[in-house]
Amino acid sequence: MSSLPTLGVERVGASLIPIGIGAVLLDTALRGFGLGPLLAAGVSVACAVAGIAWLARRLPANLDGVLRRRSTIAILWFLLGILSIGATAHLGAFMADEAKAENSIYPFDDFFVHHSCLSAHYQSATLQRAGVANVYERTNFEGPQGEPKFLNSFVIDVFLYPPPMLLLSRLALWLSEDFAAWRAVWFGIEGGIVAVALLAVAGWIGGPQGERAVLLAPLVWLSFPTLLTLQIGNLHLAAIAAAMLAMLAFERGHHAVGGAILSALVLFKIFPGILVLLLLFQRRWRSVAWCATWGTLLLITAFLVLGTAPFHALLTYQLPRLSSGAAFESLFQHPDTIAANQSVFGAVQKLALLGVPGMSLRTAAAVSWVYMLVLIGLTALGARVRGARLSRVLVWLALIQLASLRSPFTPDTYAEFPLIWILVLLLAGVGWQGWRTVLLAALLVAANFAVPTVPIMPITSLLALTLALQLLYFGIYLRVLLAGPDTGPMKTSETAA
Numbered sequence: 001m002s003s004l005p006t007l008g009v010e011r012v013g014a015s016l017i018p019i020g021i022g023a024v025l026l027d028t029a030l031r032g033f034g035l036g037p038l039l040a041a042g043v044s045v046a047c048a049v050a051g052i053a054w055l056a057r058r059l060p061a062n063l064d065g066v067l068r069r070r071s072t073i074a075i076l077w078f079l080l081g082i083l084s085i086g087a088t089a090h091l092g093a094f095m096a097d098e099a100k101a102e103n104s105i106y107p108f109d110d111f112f113v114h115h116s117c118l119s120a121h122y123q124s125a126t127l128q129r130a131g132v133a134n135v136y137e138r139t140n141f142e143g144p145q146g147e148p149k150f151l152n153s154f155v156i157d158v159f160l161y162p163p164p165m166l167l168l169s170r171l172a173l174w175l176s177e178d179f180a181a182w183r184a185v186w187f188g189i190e191g192g193i194v195a196v197a198l199l200a201v202a203g204w205i206g207g208p209q210g211e212r213a214v215l216l217a218p219l220v221w222l223s224f225p226t227l228l229t230l231q232i233g234n235l236h237l238a239a240i241a242a243a244m245l246a247m248l249a250f251e252r253g254h255h256a257v258g259g260a261i262l263s264a265l266v267l268f269k270i271f272p273g274i275l276v277l278l279l280l281f282q283r284r285w286r287s288v289a290w291c292a293t294w295g296t297l298l299l300i301t302a303f304l305v306l307g308t309a310p311f312h313a314l315l316t317y318q319l320p321r322l323s324s325g326a327a328f329e330s331l332f333q334h335p336d337t338i339a340a341n342q343s344v345f346g347a348v349q350k351l352a353l354l355g356v357p358g359m360s361l362r363t364a365a366a367v368s369w370v371y372m373l374v375l376i377g378l379t380a381l382g383a384r385v386r387g388a389r390l391s392r393v394l395v396w397l398a399l400i401q402l403a404s405l406r407s408p409f410t411p412d413t414y415a416e417f418p419l420i421w422i423l424v425l426l427l428a429g430v431g432w433q434g435w436r437t438v439l440l441a442a443l444l445v446a447a448n449f450a451v452p453t454v455p456i457m458p459i460t461s462l463l464a465l466t467l468a469l470q471l472l473y474f475g476i477y478l479r480v481l482l483a484g485p486d487t488g489p490m491k492t493s494e495t496a497a
Contacts, residue, residue: 010074015055017081021088021195021221023048025188028092032184073215080218088191091227095187098153098180105228111453116154118186118233122179123151124159125169128306134313135159135166136321138330146330151179160318160327161235163310164267164302183233190238191230195221197241198421204248205389205428212428220421224448229414236414239265240400243272247396250279250287259290266291267298274379274403275396281383323368325361325408332409335459339466340451342415342473344371345408350467354460368406375402382481390429391483397422398480412450412466419473420447422480443476 023044030040094103106112124135132140141158142148148155172182198220202213220226229237243265249258265272279287303311321327325345331337338349345364352359382395401418404410423444430436446469456462 011056011059011061012052013078014059015052017078017084017218018195018199019048019051019055020081020085022051022192024085024088024092025191025195028096029185029188031096032181032188034181077215077218080222084218084221087222087227091231092187094231096184098183105224105231106452109452109454112228112232114154115157116151116183116233117157117235118182119151119154119179120157120159121161121165121169122173122182123156124161125166125173128166128310129170129173133309134317135310136313136318136327138327142330146333154179158327158330160322162267162270163306163314164264164298165235165269166306166310167298167302168268170305186233187230190233190235193238193245194226194230194241197244200248201244201393201425202428204251205393205425208431209390209428212431213425216424216428219444220417220424223417223420224450225412225414225416225420228450229417232413234414235269236404237417239269239272240397240404240418243275243400244393244396246272247275250284255286255290256294258287259292260294263291263293263295264298267295267302271403271406272400274375274399277376277379278383278396278399281380282386322408324365328409334453336451336453336455336462337411339459339462340411340413341409342412342470343405343407343410344368346410347467347470350463350470353463354467364408368408372406375399375406378402378478378481390425394422394425394480397425398477402477416447416450416473419476420444422476423447426480443472447473 026047027040027044030043031037035043090103091105094100101107101113104113120141123141127135127140134140136159138158141156150156176182176185198217199214202210202217204210205213226237242261246258246261246265249255249261262272262275266276276288276291279291318327325332332349335353338346338353341349345368348359348364348367349361379399382399385391385395397418401415401422404415404418423440427437427440427444430440449469451462451466457465
């Protein structure tokens with residue numbers, strides 16, 4: 001610590017932001033593990049001090065003096081970073097104590113205050129451990145007419161994941177049967193994965209674009225979709241962030257690590273499999289082989305631990321219901337929920353509610369299948385982008401986002417997280433001046449719009465607005481994929497080998 005004063009206030013201040021966010025996440029997780037508030041805070045502060053000292057020594061020396069050279073940008077970034085720490089701490093109080101509903105992101109919205117996607121994993125793990133053959137049966141999670149069932153103060157969510165996901169929830173249940181502990185610990189873990197991915201991607205991009213990506217990263221963290229999804233505990237954020245880390249591992253030559261991460265995500269969430277398809281189109285056989293190896297091992301483990309019952313239930317009960325949209329029948333009874341749906345299936349539903357003839361659930365299912373074929377073609381186009389690192393990162397994000405929108409239900413709560421990340425990276429690419437910066441900043445504001453369940457406007461207007469935004473967002477993803485493929489040599493360790 002004695003060397004800290006020689007570093008300069010800029011490097012210490014720059015280290016404070018990510019380490020401060022990490023300390024808040026750690027504090028919440030430690031409280032979930034059973035530490036008292038004072039002890040958890042003490043451990044977190046001690047780790048923060050050590051972390052700042054470690055990181056500040058490793059930041060580039062040219063940061064020193066930036067307050068004199070670019071004082072406005074430096075001060076604004078630092079204030080934004082402090083706001084990020086404060087927002088994380090504010091939300092962390094609710095994640096550690098569900099009674100503090102005033103600390104939720106939408107405290108005025110009863111649905112979000114009492115909604116936790118994590119409850120589906122807790123309930124399904126409990127059911128599977130008890131020997132229930134069909135863990136997907138919706139009446140295990142809600143009443144016959146969609147009446148809510150509760151876990152503490154939270155409405156139990158319906159389990160929609162492939163059986164291997166039960167491996168993690170069964171492990172968590174073995175570690176603790178306290179759902180409050182699950183919420184606090186998962187908040188720390190998922191938040192940590194997202195924060196590390198934001199910084200790792202920016203660091204890998206490097207150069208001026210990477211520096212700007214670091215400066216703008218708090219805009220991703222502070223967005224309503226990011227914080228709201230961290231609050232409800234949906235795996236979506238961690239899946240996308242971890243998928244990006246897997247791709248970075250492949251790029252750095254750590255194929256076994258990348259394969260382990262990506263194969264697990266495919267078996268847990270399915271849609272990250274679009275990146276395996278991308279690797280196939282790019283003929284990156286070593287990466288694909290590691291994905292196949294780890295995926296096979298994980299699948300065998302799931303069969304041995306869980307048995308065949310959940311897999312049989314998936315094939316005979318759940319997949320047909322997912323394809324037709326029946327798995328979401330309780331949700332689709334509410335027009336405001338359809339307004340929040342960002343998937344292709346949801347676009348057809350919105351057209352139906354707006355009076356367009358022929359827009360039935362069968363039509364929505366058929367359009368979704370056609371969309372999947374189009375997505376395969378888009379992946380082939382994305383595989384041609386092989387040079388500039390920023391371009392490749394944007395392709396990864398666009399593809400994984402488009403794949404996630406194949407689901408019948410992808411609510412804006414977490415659907416707009418990768419959109420915001422894409423917009424921030426595009427901002428990092430264009431710099432600070434020109435009409436593109438203004439346009440991207442305006443789009444970034446729009447992307448923070450997450451539909452609350454309280455009435456905010458007539459439902460017809462809400463459906464029309466969200467459909468227009470949805471089509472605009474699709475345009476952004478297509479623009480990323482079709483913006484002039486870079487067909488230069490693939491700059492990865494795999495091709496170099």
